[in-house]
Amino acid sequence: MTEVRRIVVDTDTGIDDAHTLLYLAGRADAEIAAITSVFGNCVEPDAARNIGYVTRLLGLDVPIARGASAPLTGTAHIAGYVHGKDGLGDVGYERPLPDVTGESAAELLVRLGREHPGELDLLALGPLTNLGLALRLDPELFTRYRSVVLMGGSGPYAPPGTLLMVDANINNDPEAAEAVFAAPRRELVMVGVNVTATTILDEVAIGALRAASNARFATEILDAYLDFYQEEWGRRVIPLHDPLAAGILLDPGFATAWMEGPVNVRTNGFMSRARLMRTHDGLPPAFPYRAAPPTKVVTAVDSARFVADFVDVLTRGN
Structure with missing residues (x-):
């Protein structure tokens, strides 16, 4: 029997965050347990509105708490x-603010960790401000979560001459990020740029999404993202x-290589x-x-394999 991971999502609800909520909702081995908002891809009120829009679209009734509007x-x-x-x-969606718990995002993260020790995973998709604030309330917070997985960071030092995409989530609140990487934890996983x-x-995968009637929302919101990234690669991908x-939270096998060690925030x-x-070959800096x-x-x-799974989950039933 497939184990179901119960996941608390901290998000600055932009386009790929919305896609992530769709993906999690479509996976049989995932249950979204709560969602918290943070600034980043948009201002925090819009992040909260977008959480509300996506959860209504999915028919999800989960606790929502509003979080930080600045680092x-x-x-x-x-x-x-x-x-x-x-x-x-x-695109022009009607996005009323969702009903919320009345707690701050940090307070909700702390409460859920204490009420369900070792049972929940925390998935951080935006700047780490809410996590930094939660650690001020409970420095042992991450020991109460089964795992903390964050989208952010830049991995080890790359080979000389290699350029990396902007590490936006870390750059948006380096102080909070430093607190996160210094905190005690059961498991902290960094999925970086x-x-x-x-x-x-x-283009092929996007075409498959556009052809699927139940992926309409996922493709309606794509154009702004495609407009931006076409200037990176000359293609609408x-x-x-x-x-x-x-x-990777749900299936660590999507990761084919790992390194483990201390992470610092550097400028x-x-x-x-x-x-x-560590350098790319495992040596200390x-x-x-x-x-x-x-x-x-x-x-x-x-x-x-991951892209194929993502497309399959978002188009399932067509």
């Missing part, structure tokens, strides 16, 4: 140029950033990244770094 320090950077101003590609950028929903993190003066303190509990860092994935 622990500094100002919010909103990626409206990627996901549309409203986070769902500015080093692997998500290689997991591409290509997209990376499956957040869905890949959900896939070059312009941008912050979360890095495993050439500078001092902070000790931290080990994080499992994904370094390679079976992109083809």
